[in-house]
Amino acid sequence: MLDFSLVSDFIGFLLEASVVTIELSLFAIVLGLILGLIAALMKISNIKPLMWLADFYIWVIRGTPILVQIFLVYYGLPQVGIELGAFSSSVIALGVNAGAYIAEIYRGGIMSVPKGQTEAAESLGMTYTTIMRRIVLPQAFRVSIPALGNQAISMLKDSSIASLVTVSELMMVSQRFAATNYAFIEFYITAAALYLLMTTFLSYFLKKLEFRMSQSER
Amino acid sequence: MSNRAVEAKRDNNQSIIVVKDLHKSFGNLEVLKGIDLIVNRGEVVSLIGASGSGKSTLLRCLNRLETISGGAITIDGIPLNESLKHVSQFRREVGMVFQQFNLFPHMTVLENVMEAPIQVNKVTKDEARKIAVNLLEKVGLSEKQDVYPRKLSGGQQQRVAIARALAMNPKIMLFDEPTSALDPELVGEVLQVMKQLAKEGMTMVVVTHEMQFAREVADRVIFMHNGLIEEQGNPQEVLVNPNSERLKSFLRMIK
Numbered sequence: 001m002l003d004f005s006l007v008s009d010f011i012g013f014l015l016e017a018s019v020v021t022i023e024l025s026l027f028a029i030v031l032g033l034i035l036g037l038i039a040a041l042m043k044i045s046n047i048k049p050l051m052w053l054a055d056f057y058i059w060v061i062r063g064t065p066i067l068v069q070i071f072l073v074y075y076g077l078p079q080v081g082i083e084l085g086a087f088s089s090s091v092i093a094l095g096v097n098a099g100a101y102i103a104e105i106y107r108g109g110i111m112s113v114p115k116g117q118t119e120a121a122e123s124l125g126m127t128y129t130t131i132m133r134r135i136v137l138p139q140a141f142r143v144s145i146p147a148l149g150n151q152a153i154s155m156l157k158d159s160s161i162a163s164l165v166t167v168s169e170l171m172m173v174s175q176r177f178a179a180t181n182y183a184f185i186e187f188y189i190t191a192a193a194l195y196l197l198m199t200t201f202l203s204y205f206l207k208k209l210e211f212r213m214s215q216s217e218r
Numbered sequence: 219m220s221n222r223a224v225e226a227k228r229d230n231n232q233s234i235i236v237v238k239d240l241h242k243s244f245g246n247l248e249v250l251k252g253i254d255l256i257v258n259r260g261e262v263v264s265l266i267g268a269s270g271s272g273k274s275t276l277l278r279c280l281n282r283l284e285t286i287s288g289g290a291i292t293i294d295g296i297p298l299n300e301s302l303k304h305v306s307q308f309r310r311e312v313g314m315v316f317q318q319f320n321l322f323p324h325m326t327v328l329e330n331v332m333e334a335p336i337q338v339n340k341v342t343k344d345e346a347r348k349i350a351v352n353l354l355e356k357v358g359l360s361e362k363q364d365v366y367p368r369k370l371s372g373g374q375q376q377r378v379a380i381a382r383a384l385a386m387n388p389k390i391m392l393f394d395e396p397t398s399a400l401d402p403e404l405v406g407e408v409l410q411v412m413k414q415l416a417k418e419g420m421t422m423v424v425v426t427h428e429m430q431f432a433r434e435v436a437d438r439v440i441f442m443h444n445g446l447i448e449e450q451g452n453p454q455e456v457l458v459n460p461n462s463e464r465l466k467s468f469l470r471m472i473k
Contacts, residue, residue: 120320120379123281124334124386125310134337138324 003183007190010177017173018194024090024169025159029152031095036102041132043107054103061100066161069093074165090162098155105147109140142213149206153199160195170194232258234294234390234421235280241288242275249275251445252289257390260419264432264453267442268468273425276442277392280423281312294389310338313383317395319375321367321382327354328363331382338386346385353381357411373404377411384415391415393424397431409435427472433457441465 007014042054061069070093077084084092113136121131163172170191178187235257242250249272257263265273278284279291282298282305291298293308322330331350335341341349354360357377367375376396383391393412397405409431416422416435426432432439433453440450441462449462460466 114320116316116318116320117322119283120314120316120322120382122283123309123312123314124383125306125338126334127306130337134333135322139322142324 002185004186004190006181006183007186010187011190013173013177014170014190014194017168017170018198020087020167021156021159021169021171021195022198024087024094024162024167025152025156027091028094028159029098029155031091032098032102032151032155033148035096035099036106039099039103040106040110043103044110058100058103061097066093066097066158067164069097070161070165086162086165086167090159090165090167094155094159094162097158098151102148102151105144105151106140108147109142109144110136112143113139145206145210145213149203149210152206153202156199156202157195234259235423236292237276237280237289238291239289240276240279240286240291242272242279242284243287248287249445250279250287253445253447255440255447257421257423259389260421261438262416262420262422262436263424264436264439265423265425265442266427266429266432266439266468267448268471271442272445273442274394277394277423277425280390280392281309281314283314306338310386311389313386313388313391315376315379315383315391315393315396317398319367319372319379319399321375321378323367326364326366327359327370327378330367330378331385334382335385349385350381353384354378356384356414357381358407371404372400373407376400376408380408380411380415390421390423393422393426395425395427397426397428429457429469429472441468443468 039054039057042050045051070090073084073093074086074089077089117135117139118131121135126134159169160171162169163175166172174187174191178184181187233256235255237253237255240250240253240255241248251272253272253276255276265277267273275284279286280293286298294311296307296311298305298308321327322333325333328347328350331353332343332346335346335349336343351360351363354363357380359374359377359381362370362374362378367378370378380391380396396412397408400408405428409428412422412424412431413435424431424436436453438450439453439456441448441456441460441464443462443464449456449460449465456465457469460469
């Protein structure tokens, strides 16, 4: 009944689609890391309008479904004259979404850096920017790595949502072959296996990174 | 207080720290209630007193880690005021050593010492390295320069912290209970470095519970009580023949 030989005929396409999944996730997580950092810095800035703006961003993004967000970017923006294409829309929606969660991760990391670190840096005559850049953020980032890793793994899986706005990533392509060949189990199991392979590699890499970072500190 | 009058008459050029009627409150709690203090160039001053007497707060006001609620502080002719530019200028001239060392854990010993000269004074990496290597030799930690702080004993960490502060070539060094977090057998090595500094003519203000250090190294001991200077003078006089009852009982307590 199950015929996995069918899959081998299409494996090239599936691997190609996996590359799209990786690219999509990578761009989105980088965007998320940048937006998250900006939002986190705004939240700890003690400048009221910036704090409000960051709070608003996090509130809206965390409180609404990612599917609504991605549809708004892909279908909604063209209505007001901004056409981004499926891939770019997905990167933006996924990145903006991740940024809200990453902001909170960074903020927690920044809070975990002891006050004495800032005071020591201040007593050496460093400015706020220098203290953030050289003393606080590097330590906050190290603390944040495990949580950021989780976020990256989630991103790899969440990127499958882009199939709903026509990006030819792994989920989209699997769906197409599954339907045309009437072989749902074969193709979806294969897709699952490929996702699992990617997340396993990523976890392994993150573990190594975490270990290397922990060598220097504490 | 006749001391104050005497000090006010001293040559103005000689005084490097001038504190006038300093007040500091945290919310409703007034921690400093009008401190007048003049420290001369090259003088070593020990601040002693029970916890809560305001000695650490006074020290932290001297490099603006605490904002002041009233009065005035002048460091080497620069008045401490609200202008931001001045604050970093202050801090460059005033080194500080903390009870908890506060070394940067993500940097090696050498990098810890090099960081401020590079970031604040904008010296080249090579120059900063030269400064750092020299200072680490001075505090006896040359062989530890590529080690991360967590691998060091408390005494070693504190010596690195002293080197780090000295790298900015400060005119004044503040010490906030520098040996209080150390195991007893490690106190000596830190005091040794501080004695050396005093000998070289560094102006130092030291909050300490080490009466031996106060006696041997300090030019003046200041006893604080309840946010005010209760008694001050030559360590021999103050520690051996205290006038105030409070100082007498304080000295009995810490013995």
